[in-house]
Amino acid sequence: MSKKQNFKWKIGAPLPGIEAHTERKLEVIEQYLDVYFDTVTANRRMETLRITIVDGFCGGGLYQKGRETRYGSPFALLNAVEKAKIRVNAERRKPLEIVAHFYFSDANSLHMAALRDELSKSKFSEQLDESIILQTGEFENLLPKVIADIKRRQRQGRSFFVLDQWGYVDVPVNCLQQIFSSLDKPEAILTFSIDALLNYLRTDGSGLEGLRQFGISEEFVSTWQSLKDDEQFGRATAQRTIMENLRRNSGAHFFTPFMMYSKTDKRWMLLAHLSKHQAARDKMLSVHWDKQNHFRHIGKGSLFELGFDHRLIESKDSLFSFREDDEITLLGELENELPTRVMDNMTEDILAVEQLLSQIGNLTAAQNDMIFKVLQKLASEGEIEVEKKAGGRKKASTKIEVSDILVRPSQRMLFTNFS
Ligand SMILES: C[S@@+](CC[C@H](N)C(=O)[O-])C[C@H]1O[C@@H](n2cnc3c(N)ncnc32)[C@H](O)[C@@H]1O
Structure with missing residues (x-):
């Protein structure tokens, strides 16, 4: 089954099945948000935490797993905030208020209708159209207004973006630049199907214009085409080059890339955490170490370079796991x-x-x-x-x-x- 069929929602139709790598991705986001809220509320004198959570590729909200229903990213995000409100107040004498706004959007109007339907039947129904804003549209087009809203409402611009695109073109680098240049405290989790891009370039080097933002040039294509038969080395080298370009061009100082494998697509996907603060990156790493999960870090774990690293020639690094x-x-x-x-x-x-x-x-x-x-x-x-x-x-x-x-x-x- 193709990936897209696994992400189709329509009111009244059966829910899409959840794939293992989608479950893992959601687990990482949820666990990271637990650590995130515990960290940003550590100051006992804090009275209010304002945050905006943006899910720009939100889908319809629920999946089927056997007889069970599983939450997709919008519910996972709402639940993470609900849990945090209880957890961070457990040992406080003076209560801390978490004031969260959610922007959920998707380009597919059927998906948005399905999500609205599920939310209106859920415990979050009263927040609908108040602190939960639903929009149909392409992320790229909606982003400027979302950023303007955040800046108007929050001085610090604390925000968390989940950018769970299908492939690699729907979050143009200029969107990342807008987020990281206009807000003080943004973080983002981005999925990027590096292997899909590389597979495309394996046979077809045309249509480069939209890909230059990821560092794909004629030279890149010819190098990749000459390396591609050495699966491990070619891929690792090309993947790192793309990641380095994403990091450099996004404007986020810290870029923590991890790879996860999609059995359905038989491809490695990138799940990257982008932030402006080293401490945030450290927390994200704690989730990977704690879970020893199915994510892989490209190359060895100690010091490595993004972009081309000559050490790869000797080591042909296997993927690093967190054991x-x-x-x-x-x-x-x-x-x-x-x-x-x-x-x-x-x-x-x-x-x-x-x-x-x-x-x-x-x-x-x-x-x-x-x-x-x-x-x-x-x-x-x-x-x-x-x-x-x-x-x-x-x-x-x-x-x-x-x-x-x-x-x-x-x-x-x-x-x-x-x-
Ligand atoms: C991988 S699915 C999202 C799954 C969801 N985040 C979850 O965890 O349940 C990708 C979604 O992006 C939507 N989409 C595709 N292109 C888009 C675009 N340019 N802007 C916004 N949404 C888009 C699709 O309709 C689809 O629902």
């Missing part, structure tokens, strides 16, 4: 790779941990805690020194924090071990 043995390998690799990275990025022999995290944030599957563990080990071995923000040397046995400063040791042992 315990992967963590051990990753920590070992980071011990080898971090010292050089730290030293190279120092200015006047110092580097703030926060700055290091920003610099390598896009280039590793390691969570901050894993990076801290490695830095602490390097400190205990005398390869770096660590100072507290307020001044004073930190004991090697003390946990590293984001606010710490890394200092080049007076006796540089660093390269003796690794050269």
